[in-house]
Amino acid sequence: MPLLEVDGAALTYDDEGPRDGAGVPLVFIHGWTANRHRWDHQVTHFAERRRVIRLDLRGHGDSGGAGVRTIEELAKDVLALLDHLKVERFVPVGHSMGGMISQTIALAHPERVERMVLVNSISRMTYSRGRGLLMAASTLVPFKLFVATNIQRAFAPGYPREEIREYVRSSADTPREVVMTLYGAMRAFDVLDRVGEIRTPTLLVHGYYDIQLPVKQMLRMAKSYPDAEVRILDAGHELPVEKPAELTAAIDRFVRTAQAGETTP
Numbered sequence: 001m002p003l004l005e006v007d008g009a010a011l012t013y014d015d016e017g018p019r020d021g022a023g024v025p026l027v028f029i030h031g032w033t034a035n036r037h038r039w040d041h042q043v044t045h046f047a048e049r050r051r052v053i054r055l056d057l058r059g060h061g062d063s064g065g066a067g068v069r070t071i072e073e074l075a076k077d078v079l080a081l082l083d084h085l086k087v088e089r090f091v092p093v094g095h096s097m098g099g100m101i102s103q104t105i106a107l108a109h110p111e112r113v114e115r116m117v118l119v120n121s122i123s124r125m126t127y128s129r130g131r132g133l134l135m136a137a138s139t140l141v142p143f144k145l146f147v148a149t150n151i152q153r154a155f156a157p158g159y160p161r162e163e164i165r166e167y168v169r170s171s172a173d174t175p176r177e178v179v180m181t182l183y184g185a186m187r188a189f190d191v192l193d194r195v196g197e198i199r200t201p202t203l204l205v206h207g208y209y210d211i212q213l214p215v216k217q218m219l220r221m222a223k224s225y226p227d228a229e230v231r232i233l234d235a236g237h238e239l240p241v242e243k244p245a246e247l248t249a250a251i252d253r254f255v256r257t258a259q260a261g262e263t264t265p
Contacts, residue, residue: 001062006080009065012036013055013081016043022050023255024089024114029078030054031096031120032182033147033171035061038095041244042251050255053090055081057098059178066177070185071097075104082112091255093117095240096213097182100189106198107191117203117251120237122213123221124192147172147179156209156236167238195224202228203254205247207235229254 003010014036017025026046028039036054046052056063058077068074078101082090091114094102099121106113141149151168171179202225206218215232222228231250235242 004081004084006058006077007065009058009063009077011055011058011065011077011081012062013053014043015051015053015085017047017051018049019051024091025051025053025087026251026255027078027082027087027090027092028052028054029092029094029098029101030057030060031094031098032186033060033151033174033179034095035170037061038238038240039093042093042240042248045248045252053082053085053087057101059175066175068178069181071100071104071189074182075101075108079105079109079112088112089114091115091117093119093251094121095119096121096237097186100186103191103195103198106200107194110198110200113200115201115203115255116198117205117254119205119239119247120207120210120213120218121204122217123195123224124190124217125187125213126217126220143176143179144172147174150212154210154212154237156207156234156242159236159238159242163241167241192221192224195221196226199226201254203231203250204228205231205233205239205250207237207239207242208232209235210237212237 001012003012030036030038035056039054043052057074058065058068089112092102099118102116106116148168151171152164155164204218204222206215208215222230233243233246239247
């Protein structure tokens with residue numbers, strides 16, 4: 001379990017798979033209150049034949065550090081890790097907040113992003129006035145209740161309750177400062193008017209029952225992407241664990257298309 005010190009935080013990461021002749025690395029970036037193990041299914045699959053990198057973001061999982069305030073700061077941590085590993089070009093695969101980080105990188109450093117995969121992610125959080133007030137009010141409840149409510153509603157109906165409770169417990173271990181600050185950072189994140197600048201081929205995979213970041217908001221974003229492919233799966237917000245095999249297959253097809261030099265339909 002290697003560590004990298006970045007601006008006072010020890011970032012935990014995994015770097016697996018072959019280094020040569022297998023395409024550029026895939027870089028898996030988890031979402032809010034999660035950790036790198038959200039990607040276990042995908043990493044196990046891809047590491048057999050290509051380099052795969054994942055990390056626990058600052059203040060999450062096994063990584064230390066707090067004080068992070070913006071999506072841009074998290075993006076800098078990801079790039080610092082890749083610079084350390086001497087990775088120039090890569091394919092970011094970002095879930096939820098991780099997709100916001102991926103878009104931030106693609107806009108700031110387009111030369112480094114070969115392709116991009118956004119899983120249950122959007123470019124701008126847009127809600128009615130009533131929903132916005134409800135979200136703001138939710139921050140006033142006790143911390144563990146706030147986390148539990150947000151994580152429970154992330155899963156589609158029918159997902160095993162005991163597994164959801166495990167994810168709630170794991171999320172509640174994330175420092176309160178990190179959880180609340182990044183909750184605000186996600187609500188403030190807005191690059192919708194700039195996604196037309198992202199020329200790299202992009203796969204948008206979303207859960208039909210996602211009520212955290214509704215699918216209609218993703219479709220609104222998709223219209224602005226010059227080169228986007230959309231896949232909608234029968235799941236909620238937590239696609240990497242709700243539909244791991246289907247998500248892995250969608251990513252696999254997308255990156256294989258790039259290796260074959262074909263144009264994604």
